[in-house]
Every structure is written in C-alpha cells, then in structure tokens.
Amino acid sequence: MKIIKNFPNYHESTPLALSIGTFDGVHLGHQSIINQLNTVAQKKNLESAILTFWPHPRTVFSPDDDLKLLNTIEEKTYFLQKHGVQNLFLKEFDADFRNLTGEEFVKQILVERLNIKHLIIGHDHTFGKNKSGDFSLLEKMAPESGFEVEQVEAVDFRDKHISSTQIRNALAAGNVKEANEMLGYVYSVAGKVVHGRKIGRTIGYPTANIAVDQIKLLPKKGAYIVDVFVKGQHLKGMLSIGTNPTVAGEELSVEVYILNFEDDIYGEAISVNFREFLHEEIKFENLEKLVERLDEDKIRTEKFQF
Structure with missing residues (x-):
C-alpha cells in the first residue's frame, strides 16, 4: 500500500476509486465500503484509495472533548492495508483544509489532485466547511467532473447502525464482546x-x-x-x-x-x-x-x- 501524506505536490495520473472518511476502528461498516471500493477498482481497472484525516476532525473542532480513538494512526494503516486498499492519503486537518467548501473540496482535492473516477461514501457522510458537501452535491457535480459516485448503506448490529461512536460507547460500558462483534475483530x-x-x-x-x-x-x-x-x-x-x-x-x-x-x-x-x-x-x-x-x-x- 502506498502512503501519501498531505499530497502537496501529488499529481499522479493513476485514476482512482476512492472513499473519504475518518475510518476510526475500520469496523464492519467501513469494511463494507472497502469491499465495494476494491470490487469497483478491479472491475474498472482503477486503483483503490482511501482519503482520511489526522488528527481526527473532532479534535480540531472540539479540542476540549478529549476524544479517544479506536485506532492509532499505525493501527488504522495496518487494517486498511490488510483489507486490500492500494493507496492511503493522509491529510492533516489544518485550517486551510477545513475552510474549503464542499464544492471547493471536490474540485481542488478530488478532481484536480487525486484524479478520481469513482467515489464511494458512507450513508451519512458530509464534508466541507459547515458540512456543505453531501451525497446530493456529489451527484450534481459528478457528471461534469468526470467521475461516478455511489453511497453504501450502513451495516446494522442489533437494529442499530454500526458506527465508531457505537463502538466507543460499548467499550466505555465494558461491553467488549459487543464491540468486537461490531469491529469484526x-x-x-x-x-x-x-x-x-x-x-x-x-x-x-x-x-x-x-x-x-x-x-x-x-x-x-x-x-x-x-x-x-x-x-x-x-x-x-x-x-x-x-x-x-x-x-x-x-x-x-x-x-x-x-x-x-x-x-x-x-x-x-x-x-x-x-x-x-x-x-x-x-x-x-x-x-x-x-x-x-x-x-x-x-x-x-x-x-x-x-
């Protein structure tokens, strides 16, 4: 797996099938996205890629929360590689980046820098300043920007969507068996x-x-x-x-x-x-x-x- 940090001068011509997110825990919901990503990449002769952020955006927006994470950056990298991701883009969640609108993020990062041809996002994913980017914006911009977009449904556990927050809550309650079931490891x-x-x-x-x-x-x-x-x-x-x-x-x-x-x-x-x-x-x-x-x-x- 290739690891590219901050990609200031990244201009590879390799077309990508990409997903965006924090991927904390690389749990069963994330694994569902990655499996679809790898399937699309193989079918369309693209390379699979994940764009994720470090530090976690919540530590930037709410520094007093003392957010603890399911994965260190080393663990997250290990799990993404284990599940077959070919490229990992690690972006620092700095002031310039977090001030990009959803539309600017798509144009300046996804299209101009990363050359995406297929984008997969989770069921509730938003991006850009003030959460101005979502699936409807991507659907609107995709045809004119030369990529396809799809949204993957959530994976449920006991009638609730699996999420990093759900797993953190289970661990905080000592329910390690439940957390392990949602993680898949x-x-x-x-x-x-x-x-x-x-x-x-x-x-x-x-x-x-x-x-x-x-x-x-x-x-x-x-x-x-x-x-x-x-x-x-x-x-x-x-x-x-x-x-x-x-x-x-x-x-x-x-x-x-x-x-x-x-x-x-x-x-x-x-x-x-x-x-x-x-x-x-x-x-x-x-x-x-x-x-x-x-x-x-x-x-x-x-x-x-x-």
Missing part, C-alpha cells in the same frame, strides 16, 4: 512494558504495566480476560484498568498478569486483546481479599476458550 491495546509500583509481585500476581498511546481509547475501568502477545508468544492474561484503589493508587494504569509466564519483559513491546469483562474496579478491605478475587479471576481465565 478483537479490540486491542499495545505499548511498551514499563516499571510500575511492583505491588503485584508481593502478592503472587506480578503484572506488566503497559504504556498505552494517549490517543487510544481504553475500555471501562475494571478487570478483563485478555490474550497477550509478547516476545513472539501468545498467552492468556488478566488485565486491570484502573487506579488500584486497594493500595491507594491515584494514576490510571493498564496492568496485565500473564498466566504461566515469568520472563523479564521490561522495555518489550506488548499487545493485549480484550475477550471478556470480569468485573468492575473494586476497592478491597485488604490485600488478602484482593488475592481471593484474583484467584477467582485466574480460574475463570484459565477456563476461558479463545
């Missing part, structure tokens, strides 16, 4: 193993503290069954997101206890897949009560079938 977080307070090792449950990218959405505070990928190994784990209230913790941490594993992994890259919610974050009376619950969680984790 298992939600994960990754980072390097860093030093923590090392309290876990004193009670027989040493944990690896994961330094997660600040932009990445963490599921609800609590305990989860996860599978762990570290040093080329695939293992079971129990993960905690929280402040460790039993030992008067204050800062939010992501810690995983890896079953049947004793290697020193400080500084190693690690990723975890969220499989099942175990329970809410709990403040126990003492460490003994904490260990009792960890023992119960361990039994459930050992029995869990990935």
Whole structure:
C-alpha cells in the first residue's frame, strides 16, 4: 500500500476509486465500503484509495472533548492495508483544509489532485466547511467532473447502525464482546512494558504495566480476560484498568498478569486483546481479599476458550 501524506505536490495520473472518511476502528461498516471500493477498482481497472484525516476532525473542532480513538494512526494503516486498499492519503486537518467548501473540496482535492473516477461514501457522510458537501452535491457535480459516485448503506448490529461512536460507547460500558462483534475483530491495546509500583509481585500476581498511546481509547475501568502477545508468544492474561484503589493508587494504569509466564519483559513491546469483562474496579478491605478475587479471576481465565 502506498502512503501519501498531505499530497502537496501529488499529481499522479493513476485514476482512482476512492472513499473519504475518518475510518476510526475500520469496523464492519467501513469494511463494507472497502469491499465495494476494491470490487469497483478491479472491475474498472482503477486503483483503490482511501482519503482520511489526522488528527481526527473532532479534535480540531472540539479540542476540549478529549476524544479517544479506536485506532492509532499505525493501527488504522495496518487494517486498511490488510483489507486490500492500494493507496492511503493522509491529510492533516489544518485550517486551510477545513475552510474549503464542499464544492471547493471536490474540485481542488478530488478532481484536480487525486484524479478520481469513482467515489464511494458512507450513508451519512458530509464534508466541507459547515458540512456543505453531501451525497446530493456529489451527484450534481459528478457528471461534469468526470467521475461516478455511489453511497453504501450502513451495516446494522442489533437494529442499530454500526458506527465508531457505537463502538466507543460499548467499550466505555465494558461491553467488549459487543464491540468486537461490531469491529469484526478483537479490540486491542499495545505499548511498551514499563516499571510500575511492583505491588503485584508481593502478592503472587506480578503484572506488566503497559504504556498505552494517549490517543487510544481504553475500555471501562475494571478487570478483563485478555490474550497477550509478547516476545513472539501468545498467552492468556488478566488485565486491570484502573487506579488500584486497594493500595491507594491515584494514576490510571493498564496492568496485565500473564498466566504461566515469568520472563523479564521490561522495555518489550506488548499487545493485549480484550475477550471478556470480569468485573468492575473494586476497592478491597485488604490485600488478602484482593488475592481471593484474583484467584477467582485466574480460574475463570484459565477456563476461558479463545
């Protein structure tokens, strides 16, 4: 997959079948668009392409919202490539760009720069200043601009349209199974193993503290069954997101206890897949009560079938 950032001097002659959007999560709805994009590209002898934005437009328009995302830019790139996208245009959502009207965006970016011949958008996609661009504008401009346009219907899950917002809400509620169904894959977080307070090792449950990218959405505070990928190994784990209230913790941490594993992994890259919610974050009376619950969680984790 070719990755083109900001494309200030991009004037390739390659005709494109293109879709536009943030594609946060690259969920089943996005995958439906990509599948249609690849089908059209192959049929019409075009190259498939995605135009997406970084940072997320909402972080520009509503900086106080502290929006967390389902994908880092690296994860999004990985998933788009996995699903067969041939070209990825990464556009910084800067002041000049966000002031383009819908019509200017079509003329200056899509037609003059990117040479699109077929455009596919999602069921509710808008673009341009004050959301002045939509499917009706594209239908009007397409014939005179030399491209075709189509709109892909939403993919539904439990009578609701799948969206990045729906998935964020599910994760915020601890409903990782529901989020995974809408994503079409298992939600994960990754980072390097860093030093923590090392309290876990004193009670027989040493944990690896994961330094997660600040932009990445963490599921609800609590305990989860996860599978762990570290040093080329695939293992079971129990993960905690929280402040460790039993030992008067204050800062939010992501810690995983890896079953049947004793290697020193400080500084190693690690990723975890969220499989099942175990329970809410709990403040126990003492460490003994904490260990009792960890023992119960361990039994459930050992029995869990990935």
